[in-house]
Amino acid sequence: MPDAAPAPVILGNETGSFPYSVLAERHPAIIRQVRESLPYGPHRQRALDALLTSCTKGVIESFPSDAHDRDRWAAWGLDRYAGQSWFDVPWLWSESYFYRQLLEAVGYFGPGPEQAIDPFGPVKLAELDAPETDEELAALDSLESRPADERAQALLHGSLWGNRADLGFRLSAGGDTPAAAPGLVADDSETLWSLLPPSGTGTLCLIADNAGRELIPDLLLIAHLLAEGRVERAVLHVKPDPYYVSDATPADVLDALRRLTAAPGAAAAYGRCLWSATTDGRLTVRAHPFSCGPLPYAEMPDDLRAELAAATVTVVKGDLNYRRLVGDRHWPPPTPFADVTAYFPGPVAALRTLKSDVICGLDIDTEAALVAEEGQGWRTGGTHALIQVNAWAGGGGRGPGA
Numbered sequence: 001m002p003d004a005a006p007a008p009v010i011l012g013n014e015t016g017s018f019p020y021s022v023l024a025e026r027h028p029a030i031i032r033q034v035r036e037s038l039p040y041g042p043h044r045q046r047a048l049d050a051l052l053t054s055c056t057k058g059v060i061e062s063f064p065s066d067a068h069d070r071d072r073w074a075a076w077g078l079d080r081y082a083g084q085s086w087f088d089v090p091w092l093w094s095e096s097y098f099y100r101q102l103l104e105a106v107g108y109f110g111p112g113p114e115q116a117i118d119p120f121g122p123v124k125l126a127e128l129d130a131p132e133t134d135e136e137l138a139a140l141d142s143l144e145s146r147p148a149d150e151r152a153q154a155l156l157h158g159s160l161w162g163n164r165a166d167l168g169f170r171l172s173a174g175g176d177t178p179a180a181a182p183g184l185v186a187d188d189s190e191t192l193w194s195l196l197p198p199s200g201t202g203t204l205c206l207i208a209d210n211a212g213r214e215l216i217p218d219l220l221l222i223a224h225l226l227a228e229g230r231v232e233r234a235v236l237h238v239k240p241d242p243y244y245v246s247d248a249t250p251a252d253v254l255d256a257l258r259r260l261t262a263a264p265g266a267a268a269a270y271g272r273c274l275w276s277a278t279t280d281g282r283l284t285v286r287a288h289p290f291s292c293g294p295l296p297y298a299e300m301p302d303d304l305r306a307e308l309a310a311a312t313v314t315v316v317k318g319d320l321n322y323r324r325l326v327g328d329r330h331w332p333p334p335t336p337f338a339d340v341t342a343y344f345p346g347p348v349a350a351l352r353t354l355k356s357d358v359i360c361g362l363d364i365d366t367e368a369a370l371v372a373e374e375g376q377g378w379r380t381g382g383t384h385a386l387i388q389v390n391a392w393a394g395g396g397g398r399g400p401g402a
């Protein structure tokens, strides 16, 4: 399978573009939200003031020589980008740098009383405790009587559409989640199921995105795949540190598991299945430093590459992970997904609602219909979704048409 010739990298410097609005408006809104969520003292308030000025008007700054992650960020390009405007470096890079600097400003890296306090913890917990979460869990009861295939498809779609539970996106959308469009813009779910036959002996890697109302359906899907014997083991990759407001960390996984086991009805059974899979090692949680890195997955380190190479399939959740999977570039939409992800070390599936400009693997007619209906708004509105699969990545089997 040929690799696609690279398209231009997305930057944040085009006034009026979606990336520009994230840097100029979403980041300041996130700083405001963090100040409202926890009573940070004067020292932290001043650091947040400085970050607000830096991220809207300033330049990328190097870290002090004793910063715990100085070397890691140097390898990720910090020295190359230092001194440049936040708007002129790759957008993906600039955003990750923002979250790292936000954690520094609130004292997350310590030492001190704020060490390891998640600045997004209050908003994540509020969502996990919301009545909507109860309603979604109660819906599992009626699913129990359905045939296994139907249940599997419903849980797959639950995990897919759960990606709308993105608190950073909702900040920009004024708090509301717009109604979902029917149908998917690309749907390779049959290929995905063909990679996960009953009596499978392999490992599923799921690269998670948001905590709360996205992580819960991700966990339900994992529980189903384990219980139905479609995989023997599952590895859940989450972020080592708070990131993109609602991205899941190991602490969020524990909160979600406790929420499930404490729920009434069928949800508790899923919770118990996951609890025992965790205690006997069939379900493990990984928090690789690269998961909060500012680079595309094509640049993943060797240990992560080896781990994903060994998986039966890696399911990559959400918009940001999609950007990292395909490279955050201005691909012509029909560029084949298989070409763009040919570098991936094993079979890979993307489950994503569309919340940023990047897209590939889109049928020409589908694109034309979307443009006729919505202009370019379908790319970022969060109302459309896709399931794309490259079953041949990593050299596994023969390519399509081979």
Ligand SMILES: O=P(O)(O)OC[C@@]1(O)O[C@H](CO)[C@@H](O)[C@@H]1O
Pocket: 022, 026, 095, 163, 166, 168, 169, 209, 210, 244, 317, 318, 319, 320, 321, 323, 353, 355, 356
């Ligand atoms: O990865 P997720 O939660 O699906 O979406 C992340 C997101 O809200 O944040 C980024 C912009 O800040 C975009 O990738 C997208 O809009």
